[in-house]
Amino acid sequence: MSNIAAIIGGGVIGGGWAARFALMGWQVRIFDPDPEAERKIGEVLDNARRSLPGLSDTALPAEGAITFHAELADAVAGASWIQESVPERLELKQKVYASLLAAAPSDAIIGSSTSGFKPSELQEGTSNPGQIVVAHPFNPVYLLPLAELVTTAANSAETIARAQQILRAIGMYPLHVKKEIDAHIADRFLEAVWREALWLVKDGIASTEEIDDAIRYGFGLRWAQMGLFETYRVAGGEAGMKHFMAQFGPALKWPWTKLMDVPEFTDELVDLIAGQSDAQSGQYSIRELERIRDNNLVGMMRALKHQDYGAGALLNETDKGLRDQNGTVQDFPDIDDLTKPIETVSRAVPLDWTDYNGHMNEAKYLQAFGDATDRFMWIVGCDAEYIATGGSYFTAETHIRHLDEIQAGERIRVETICLNGQGKKMHLFHQLWAGDRLCASGEHILIHVSLETRRPSEPTGVIPQRMAAIHDAHAALERPEGVGRYVGAPR
Amino acid sequence: MSNIAAIIGGGVIGGGWAARFALMGWQVRIFDPDPEAERKIGEVLDNARRSLPGLSDTALPAEGAITFHAELADAVAGASWIQESVPERLELKQKVYASLLAAAPSDAIIGSSTSGFKPSELQEGTSNPGQIVVAHPFNPVYLLPLAELVTTAANSAETIARAQQILRAIGMYPLHVKKEIDAHIADRFLEAVWREALWLVKDGIASTEEIDDAIRYGFGLRWAQMGLFETYRVAGGEAGMKHFMAQFGPALKWPWTKLMDVPEFTDELVDLIAGQSDAQSGQYSIRELERIRDNNLVGMMRALKHQDYGAGALLNETDKGLRDQNGTVQDFPDIDDLTKPIETVSRAVPLDWTDYNGHMNEAKYLQAFGDATDRFMWIVGCDAEYIATGGSYFTAETHIRHLDEIQAGERIRVETICLNGQGKKMHLFHQLWAGDRLCASGEHILIHVSLETRRPSEPTGVIPQRMAAIHDAHAALERPEGVGRYVGAPR
Numbered sequence: 001m002s003n004i005a006a007i008i009g010g011g012v013i014g015g016g017w018a019a020r021f022a023l024m025g026w027q028v029r030i031f032d033p034d035p036e037a038e039r040k041i042g043e044v045l046d047n048a049r050r051s052l053p054g055l056s057d058t059a060l061p062a063e064g065a066i067t068f069h070a071e072l073a074d075a076v077a078g079a080s081w082i083q084e085s086v087p088e089r090l091e092l093k094q095k096v097y098a099s100l101l102a103a104a105p106s107d108a109i110i111g112s113s114t115s116g117f118k119p120s121e122l123q124e125g126t127s128n129p130g131q132i133v134v135a136h137p138f139n140p141v142y143l144l145p146l147a148e149l150v151t152t153a154a155n156s157a158e159t160i161a162r163a164q165q166i167l168r169a170i171g172m173y174p175l176h177v178k179k180e181i182d183a184h185i186a187d188r189f190l191e192a193v194w195r196e197a198l199w200l201v202k203d204g205i206a207s208t209e210e211i212d213d214a215i216r217y218g219f220g221l222r223w224a225q226m227g228l229f230e231t232y233r234v235a236g237g238e239a240g241m242k243h244f245m246a247q248f249g250p251a252l253k254w255p256w257t258k259l260m261d262v263p264e265f266t267d268e269l270v271d272l273i274a275g276q277s278d279a280q281s282g283q284y285s286i287r288e289l290e291r292i293r294d295n296n297l298v299g300m301m302r303a304l305k306h307q308d309y310g311a312g313a314l315l316n317e318t319d320k321g322l323r324d325q326n327g328t329v330q331d332f333p334d335i336d337d338l339t340k341p342i343e344t345v346s347r348a349v350p351l352d353w354t355d356y357n358g359h360m361n362e363a364k365y366l367q368a369f370g371d372a373t374d375r376f377m378w379i380v381g382c383d384a385e386y387i388a389t390g391g392s393y394f395t396a397e398t399h400i401r402h403l404d405e406i407q408a409g410e411r412i413r414v415e416t417i418c419l420n421g422q423g424k425k426m427h428l429f430h431q432l433w434a435g436d437r438l439c440a441s442g443e444h445i446l447i448h449v450s451l452e453t454r455r456p457s458e459p460t461g462v463i464p465q466r467m468a469a470i471h472d473a474h475a476a477l478e479r480p481e482g483v484g485r486y487v488g489a490p491r
Numbered sequence: 492m493s494n495i496a497a498i499i500g501g502g503v504i505g506g507g508w509a510a511r512f513a514l515m516g517w518q519v520r521i522f523d524p525d526p527e528a529e530r531k532i533g534e535v536l537d538n539a540r541r542s543l544p545g546l547s548d549t550a551l552p553a554e555g556a557i558t559f560h561a562e563l564a565d566a567v568a569g570a571s572w573i574q575e576s577v578p579e580r581l582e583l584k585q586k587v588y589a590s591l592l593a594a595a596p597s598d599a600i601i602g603s604s605t606s607g608f609k610p611s612e613l614q615e616g617t618s619n620p621g622q623i624v625v626a627h628p629f630n631p632v633y634l635l636p637l638a639e640l641v642t643t644a645a646n647s648a649e650t651i652a653r654a655q656q657i658l659r660a661i662g663m664y665p666l667h668v669k670k671e672i673d674a675h676i677a678d679r680f681l682e683a684v685w686r687e688a689l690w691l692v693k694d695g696i697a698s699t700e701e702i703d704d705a706i707r708y709g710f711g712l713r714w715a716q717m718g719l720f721e722t723y724r725v726a727g728g729e730a731g732m733k734h735f736m737a738q739f740g741p742a743l744k745w746p747w748t749k750l751m752d753v754p755e756f757t758d759e760l761v762d763l764i765a766g767q768s769d770a771q772s773g774q775y776s777i778r779e780l781e782r783i784r785d786n787n788l789v790g791m792m793r794a795l796k797h798q799d800y801g802a803g804a805l806l807n808e809t810d811k812g813l814r815d816q817n818g819t820v821q822d823f824p825d826i827d828d829l830t831k832p833i834e835t836v837s838r839a840v841p842l843d844w845t846d847y848n849g850h851m852n853e854a855k856y857l858q859a860f861g862d863a864t865d866r867f868m869w870i871v872g873c874d875a876e877y878i879a880t881g882g883s884y885f886t887a888e889t890h891i892r893h894l895d896e897i898q899a900g901e902r903i904r905v906e907t908i909c910l911n912g913q914g915k916k917m918h919l920f921h922q923l924w925a926g927d928r929l930c931a932s933g934e935h936i937l938i939h940v941s942l943e944t945r946r947p948s949e950p951t952g953v954i955p956q957r958m959a960a961i962h963d964a965h966a967a968l969e970r971p972e973g974v975g976r977y978v979g980a981p982r
Contacts, residue, residue, distance in 0.1 A: 012728055138709040139726050146709035173708045179696050186705040188691070190719075192683035197719055200679070205670050212718025214677040216801050217664050218629040218637035224715035225787035226780075227703025228681075228688055229764070230772050234780045235630050237503055241765045245756075265736075274732045277724050289717075289725045292800060296716035299794030306843060307786050310707050352797060357942075362864075362886050366857035373853075395853050398891040399978045405945070427979065443978045451848075454896070486977040487890045487934045488918060 003027060003064070006079040006104075008072065008096060010037040013113050014085035015044030016141025018066060021081075023052050023142065024170040025061030030068045031075035038068055043287075048142035050409050051294040054350025055143070055301060055315060057371070058323050059411060072096075073103035080105070081166050083135065085113040093122060101127050109163050111135030115187050118180040119152050129154040133163055136184055137172075140290075143297050145314050148184040149174040171318045201276065202269055209280035224300060225310040299352040332379055332466060338473035341431070342379065344372040345414035349406055360406040365432070366398065369442035372414040372430045380421075380470065381462035391459060393426050393446040401482050404439040406432075412439070417480060421471030424448040424456050429480055441482045494518060494555070497570040497595075499563065499587060501528040504604050505576035506535030507632025509557060512572075514543050514633065515661040516552030521559045522566035529559055534778075539633035541900050542785040545841025546634070546792060546806060547662075548862070549814050550902060563587075564594035571596070572657050574626065576604040584613060592618050600654050602626030602640075606678050609671040611643050620645040624654055627675055628663070631781075634788050636805050639675040640665040662809045692767070693760055700771035715791060716801040790843040823870055823957060829964035833870065835863035835921070836905035840897055851897040856923070857889065860933035863905040863921045871912075871961065872953035882950060884917050884937040892973050895930040897923075903930070908971060912962030915939040915947050920971055932973045 005021040007014050010032040018041055022028045030041065045066070053060050069075040076082055082104055086096055093114070100110055110132045112122055123129030134150035147167050151160050160176070167174040177184055183191060200206045206214070222231050236244030281289065304312025333342055345368060353364040377383075377393055386392075406412060412434050420427035426446040432439050450457040459467070496512040498505050501523040509532055513519045521532065536557070544551050560566040567573055573595055577587055584605065591601055601623045603613055614620030625641035638658050642651050651667070658665040668675055674682060691697045697705070713722050727735030772780065795803025824833055836859060844855040868874070868884055877883075897903060903925050911918035917937040923930050941948040950958070 012726065138713075144709055144712060146705065148705070173704065175701060175704055175708070177697065177701075179694075181691075181696050185691065185697050185702065186709050188687050189684045189706070190710060192687045193680045193719060196679050196683045200672075200676065203670075205672050206668065206676050208720035210666060210668075211676065212720050213664065213666055214637065214639065215680070215714050215718040216716060217666070217805065218635055218677050219681060220711075220714035220716075220718065221635060221788055221791065221802060222629075222784070223706050223711035224791055225707060225711075226784060227706040227711065228684060229699035229703050229768050230780070231784075233768050233772055234777060234784055235503065237777055241768045242761055245761050245764060270733055270736055273720070273736060277720050277732045281721050281724055286725060286728055289721070292798070293713070293717060293722075293725055295798050296795060296800055297712055299798055300712065300715055300791040303790030303794045303843060304787060307783070307790055309783060309787055311712060314708065352794060361861070362889075363854070363858040363861040366889075366891075367854040370852070370854040395893050397893065397976070397978045398853075398856075398889070400857075400889040400891075402886050402888065445978050484977045484979070485888070486975045486980075487888045487936050488975070489977075 002078050002080050004029065004079045004081075006031065006076040006082040006108075008032070008075065008082060008084045008100065009086035009113075010034065010041045011085065012040075012044060012139055013137065013141060014083070015041040016048070016137065016139065017083045017085065017113070019045050019048030019142040020052070020170050020172070022064045022066050023048060023060055024064075026064045026170070028064055028066045029075040029077075029079065030066065031070075031072045032068075044142070047140065047290055047294055050291075051140075051298050051351055052142045053348030053409060053411075054353070055298055056319050056322060057305070057347055058319050059346040059348065059413075060322065061325075072099050076100060076104040076108065078105065079108050082108050082110045083113065084110060088114060088116045090117060090121060093117065094125065097122060097126050097132060101131065104131075106131070109133065109159060109166065111163070113137055115183060118182065119150050119155075120180060123152060123154050130156055130159060133159070134177075134180075134184070135163065135167065135174075136187075138186070140294060140297070143294060143301070145171060145173040145311055146186065147172045147174050148177055148186065150177040150180050150184055152180060168318075169321070171315075173314050198269070198273075201273055207280070208273060208276040212280070225304060225307075295351050298350060302350060302352055332381075338470060339476070341415035341417045341474075341477065342376065342470070343413055344375040344379075344416045344430070345412065345432075347412060349408050349410050349412055351408055354408040358408050360408070362402065365400055365402060365440050365442070368412065368414060368432055368440075369398070369400070369430050369444065372416055372442070373428060373444060373446065376416050376418075376428060377426075380466040382459070386461055386463070387451070389461075390451045391457060392449060392451055394449050395444055395446050397445045399443040399485060399487075401441045401485065402439075403441070404434070404437050406434050406439050410434045417477055418467070418470045418474045419443075419483065421467035421474075424458060426467070429483055431480065441480070443483060443485075493569050493571050495520065495570045495572075497522065497567040497573040497599075499523070499566065499573060499575045499591065500577035500604075501525065501532045502576065503531075503535060503630055504628065504632060505574065506532040507539070507628065507630065508574045508576065508604070510536050510539030510633040511543070511661050511663070513555045513557050514539060514551055515555075517555045517661070519555055519557045520566040520568075520570065521557065522561075522563045523559075535631075535633070538631065538781055538785055541782075542631075542789050542842055543633045544839030544900060544902075545844070546789055547810050547813065548796070548838055549810050550837040550839065550904075551813065552816075563590050567591060567595040567599065569596065570599050573599050573601045574604060575601060579605060579607045581608060581612060584608065585616065588613060588617050588623060592622065595622075597622070600624065600650060600657065602654070604628055606674060609673065610641050610646075611671060614643060614645050621647055621650055624650070625668075625671075625675070626654070626658065626665075627678075629677070631785060631788070634785060634792070636662060636664040636802055637677065638663045638665050639668050639677065641668040641671050641675055643671060659809075660812070662806075664805050689760070689764075692764055698771070699764060699767040703771070716795060716798075786842050789841060793841060793843055823872075829961060830967070832906035832908045832922070832965075832968065833867065833961070834904055835866040835870075835907045836903065836923075838903060840899050840901050840903060842899055845899040849899050851899070853893065856891055856893060856931050856933070859903065859905060859923055859931075860889070860891070860921050860935065863907055863933070864919060864935060864937065867907050867909075867919060868917075871957040873950070877952055877954070878942070880952075881942045882948060883940060883942055885940050886935055886937050888936045890934040890976060890978075892932045892976065893930075894932070895925070895928050897925050897930050901925045908968055909958070909961045909965045910934075910974065912958035912965075915949060917958070920974055922971065932971070934974060934976075 007030045136148040138144040164174045430442040448459040494517045498521045627639040629635040655665045921933040939950040
């Protein structure tokens with residue numbers, strides 16, 4: 001099974017798939033007859049490269065090669081995943097599928113980004129319907145994890161399992177929709193809200209800006225972490241879900257929604273909306289809005305990672321898979337590895353670690369060193385399981401030299417030397433590198449404590465012997481520059 | 492105009508209003524005949540006290556007194572805002588409004604939390620309809636900023652302006668709905684999605700969990716920062732909003748939505764939903780889910796504060812108002828104030844600064860000291876305006892002593908001494924206090940640089956004389972313990 005993905009049709013969606021596959025280490029082959037395809041996809045790639053890598057707390061694989069092909073057959077040669085994102089015209093899609101099935105490997109999975117067609121409509125009349133699924137993403141495809149995976153009886157269990165595994169491998173969440181329906185699941189909600197919003201604008205109840213504010217200052221925030229049902233469950237409180245729903249029941253009978261009755265999409269209505277949208281958002285170019293959106297999404301998703309909830313929990317799972325696969329940040333290193341500093345951090349600088357000027361914020365240096373210390377603690381056996389038994393290390397003192405600036409998106413690594421690992425002490429010296437530039441050092445003394453008394457205590461479990469092994473091996477390392485400095489010491 | 496708020500009817504919504512008013516420094520008087528009112532409101536207050544204060548980057552006012560009253564007239568005496576959150580029965584609300592208008596100050600604004608009634612329905616037949624507005628909040632009321640302020644021709648411009656000013660003063664965003672409509676704005680969208688979701692569950696297309704995942708892994712994340720129209724504007728890309736809408740037009744004609752046709756709310760359907768909800772979320776108690784929700788919301792909203800966008804921009808505005816009002820963190824202090832350390836930070840520890848164990852995370856100590864340094868820089872004249880002219884201070888070296896633990900929600904302050912303010916140098920010593928406990932110290936050397944060359948340069952503008960004034964005054968202060976330490980120095 002190759003890690004080659006073919007992207008049929010570019011634009012915002014196809015480009016988003018290309019970016020995600022490539023940044024997750026896949027080779028990407030693109031076919032799109034649009035003469036502007038390379039430029040448009042390039043812009044999506046720029047946005048993805050600045051935002052996706054830092055979403056992960058571990059280094060992504062090396063970016064896969066991206067090539068453009070004049071012939072569809074060349075694009076799909078050897079591909080294990082083919083993503084179709086051509087315009088939403090059934091005839092066109094069916095023509096493309098005929099060509100794809102003729103040229104592609106017979107075990108390649110063909111996913112469609114379609115929001116308007118069901119998989120059975122795409123599969124109908126083809127030579128191998130079982131290869132075709134709907135894999136419907138959400139813009140920006142390189143950031144939002146949801147992919148609605150819609151299948152039919154023509155798709156084997158093996159194909160479905162493989163599709164889910166590939167989507168997870170590139171950091172997505174495959175939501176398996178087993179009973180196909182127009183617009184799948186999420187877009188049905190968007191369509192419902194869109195219709196209601198059109199009425200409100202048309203009837204002068206609210207402007208586009210007021211509607212957007214009603215969403216993003218209220219329930220929109222809730223829905224970024226809990227969906228409709230879980231939010232209502234919490235709101236139902238002590239009385240429970242049934243009681244809560246009983247309160248809702250009567251409202252469903254009220255005739256005050258005009259949802260089925262669709263407003264006529266006249267030029268007048270279109271102009272009204274476009275004008276209000278310009279008034280609301282016109283001070284930013286689309287490129288600026290895309291970057292604002294991505295900054296916001298990365299910040300919120302990383303906040304959810306810290307809570308290990310919602311999309312954040314998915315991202316933590318993806319990170320775990322990357323670590324297991326890469327082995328870039330070590331389990332307990334073997335004796336050969338102890339002859340050099342231990343790599344404790346390897347990652348890209350995320351968007352929310354930087355200031356408006358694009359440089360890594362001062363406070364994030366201690367974040368990076370804190371992550372390095374956490375990894376070192378894990379390596380020596382002070383992991384969540386150990387901590388649950390009542391012991392941990394508390395930091396007593398920290399010294400940081402800020403030596404060079406770091407930009408958003410740069411890959412950084414931390415290499416750690418243990419200066420003293422005897423008894424209750426853990427004296428570490430971290431060096432933060434961006435490529436071959438030493439950007440900062442962090443020196444820390446931690447003390448092993450009892451979480452019950454909050455007082456110093458002897459470490460137990462595997463910690464003493466691991467700390468001793470590292471202490472002894474690192475005693476032979478050259479003492480790094482900067483150890484033992486006080487603020488203002490001469491350089 | 493008093494800062495007294497009367498809360499008529501408790502529960503999750505009334506309790507949320509009580510919490511928000513009290514935490515923003517208002518005196519709160521509660522009337523609720525439910526014998527469990529004090530317990531239920533107490534639980535909402537607990538949730539609010541742990542989450543709201545840290546949302547702000549400046550200290551909230553002292554919490555206002557909260558009292559419970561057996562008589563409605565006692566609750567509303569002297570109140571300038573009265574919030575009604577009694578059950579959604581028109582007859583009951585009208586009875587309550589008659590009593591309120593008889594007892595309340597004639598200039599008190601009476602806001603209703605109603606989602607089901609229009610203001611004209613509440614105003615009808617009352618002795619002073621102009622006092623009554625709808626102020627519809629979103630759960631959790633102490634966190635989500637949106638309040639739909641729905642008014643009629645009976646409400647004067649002065650009343651509306653005052654209502655908006657009070658809602659903003661307690662950190663809310665009053666969305667003025669000028670043409671009343673059933674369910675106002677936001678709940679109309681929720682109702683639309685709810686109906687569609689009921690159909691999907693009933694028809695076995697998706698479970699409650701799958702529907703929630705379709706929301707929170709996809710468009711739900713987008714809607715926490717941009718609403719429907721702005722998201723579509725960005726997606727429309729270069730071609731613009733009109734082009735994007737033209738693509739949507741045809742879909743509106745498709746007959747695939749059953750939205751107007753409401754599923755019958757049978758016991759069977761209720762059981763199906765309750766059962767799926769239990770399977771999805773049952774491993775957490777409601778109290779646990781409330782705290783998870785609040786942790787998530789605080790984390791995401793603070794991420795948006797860093798981007799100064801969406802709800803985050805609102806919060807930054809609220810913070811600014813609090814600073815202007817409190818004067819807790821100083822403008823350039825006068826000569827008398829320079830005889831003691833300068834207060835540079837005063838705030839509550841936010842939920843996302845703490846680990847699962849409830850203690851402030853090591854990395855956040857540098858965040859707090861970084862904020863203190865930023866405030867000191869602002870005080871001496873190195874503000875955004877100055878930085879835009881091409882000069883700033885870069886941190887060269889940092890030393891932190893971690894002395895004591897800090898809990899989520901604790902109020903902290905940083906007091907700053909300038910050890911050296913001559914020439915290009917800024918040598919600061921920060922002390923981080925929680926009450927009378929010294930929890931950490933941070934010593935920093937910063938160098939003034941040219942942002943163009945990234946090399947040291949002489950500061951300009953007001954900075955030299957302000958730095959000199961502080962340098963001279965602080966030279967007389969007792970040298971604090973811990974200055975000049977290196978990691979591992981004896982204590």
